Amino acid sequence: MQIPGEKNAPEPSQDSASFLRRLAGASVTKAGLAKDQTEINRIIAEASKGSKFYENEKRKDKELTGRISRILKTRDEVLREADIAKAEHYADALIAKMEAERDLTQIIVHVDMDAFYASVELLDDPTLIDKPFAVGHGVVSTASYAARKHGVRSGMAEFVARKLCPQLVVVSAHYPRYSALSKQIMDIFRRYDPTMCAAGCDEGYLNITRYCEEHLIAAEECVREMRETVHRETKLTVSAGIAPNKMLAKICSDKNKPNGQFMLEFTSAAVKAFMHDLSIRKIPGVGRVNERLLESIGIKTCGDIYAHRATVALMDRYFGMHFLLQTYLGIASNVVEPGQREERKSIGAERTFHAIGDKELILEKLEEVAAELNDDMESSGWTGKTVTLKYKLDTYQVFTRAKSFNRWISTKKEDLFSVGKELLLPELPLRLRLIGLRVTKLKDLRDDADSKPGSIKRFFEKANVASSPRKKRKVSHAPEEDEELEEVRLTQDGFEDAMPGFYENEEVEQSLDTDGLDHYTHQGKHKGSRPPTSAPSSSAARSPGTLTGPSSSRATSHPPIVATGSAKRKRTHSPGSGEDNVMGADNVRGQTCPICSKVLETDNRGLNEHIDFCLSKGAIREAQVMSNNAKSLKQPFPAKGKSGSKMKNTKKK
């Protein structure tokens, strides 16, 4: 096994299980389906076979497989040298601490509209009842429950859906309608918790602790009443989950869907039992990639985390120990508040079309996109300094090119369009199927205009609304209620608001960075990394993502875990002095590094960083030698601890 080779072939059988699942799409295990998933996957694969889309998926799957195999190699190396017992002991200590701090006092509810878009369409066209139908042409936005039984799900290509369900009826989406209903529904929820947090247009989090106290009503009864109210006033059904924190509540809302609710007992034992057999994929933040990553080390259910706590602790950077241990315990944020999402970081628009190679036609598309983005920016009051062009080739590979200015992008569409051209023209000729423009380094124009004094305040007031502008519509009215039509992509946005919460009180250090090791970075470096120049240049080189196999593997962000990164940013950083922090930490006490066995006067955090350092050496032995000989690894931490490892590995290879 091992072998310095580093490129030890993962193995063929690429078509297997994991890839088929990938092809099947993301929302698979998330929502309840029916029928034989294997058969469904077969039909999907058959319909896809040979398409460019399929080839691209295969390529990505292969990259991931390679990345995982490299991580496993590192894992093997680490486990071989480390003191497993100590690592487990360390994890156990953290678990005990987390358990001691568990908060079961708040009654959190996650409400989720059942097949929202589909339900609304059904409302407006009763003849759809009982028919399997889907909302959205081209790509399914939402499938009715009857359609789901056939394996149709959101995100799926329409033609694939039709293969799975020949009698499928496909209707168009009516965003303004969804938006209006969404607002109406959220207002109902707010009667129970004025500070509820809308998570997208069809779901939200509430803390009904207070409501229940004041109305002397039990949680389940309260939620049932709320759901009935929604149904009475809108004729739409909603499912709900009641639990001690947001993550649990969200998972619970799926339990008795549609039109049902589920409450988890508010005891530590019940929560842990609930987590034990829960698929890791059900955890918000764990998507296809992280699921595979975790599965590769034997973690399939949340209960499995415990058995692998040593690996997770030793390779925190890759797997996110803190996140996983909390997940194992079923602990997450129980803070529910509206907006609070800081300002948005970017605003953009993109459009997919039938692949074209003609320069004039491409520029036409670019102009359309520029105009659309321009309208959005104008109506929502944003401008920015950096413009990023995104394009997708007919092979489905995606590239971006950006340019920054010292000035704010003018709101005249000519500005965006010309910048877009500047970025795109040098790339041509290409055959494209998508063009997008995005502006970052934003500035909120309304801050100056409107409430300039307490700019922040403005934000709080309509925080959650502020996201996702789009859709011009927006007529007069100032920031008041412009609940605009969030044309929403349904999932997306909302989660955004919700997710950060899960990591709230954390302070973990960032967790990982996946392939910190290898992933040589050649490409990107010169901006010259042009994609396939010219259509013909068939195979070979090109594309930044494709150069030599491993290259593109890019350090994907972190695993599930990742999110903790934000928390980390808050404190820590201070690149050059990471080690000072560590050593100067509080509750200092002797701790032994499970890798190099050195005893350190530091706290858990410090120990953690030290372990990271040990791992960063790539060659564990090196660290051991160092510690064994020179017992005081003085200043072991490379400036910028984490990146240190990366760089090294990067070049090396």
Add this chain to the structure above:
DNA sequence: GGCTCGGAT
């Protein structure tokens, strides 16, 4: 600080 890429919903 600029730029690119991949993740997640």
Add this chain to the structure above:
DNA sequence: AGACATCCGAGCC
């Protein structure tokens, strides 16, 4: 035949 949109942040120079 046919396969989304939007946003975020990490990593690298």
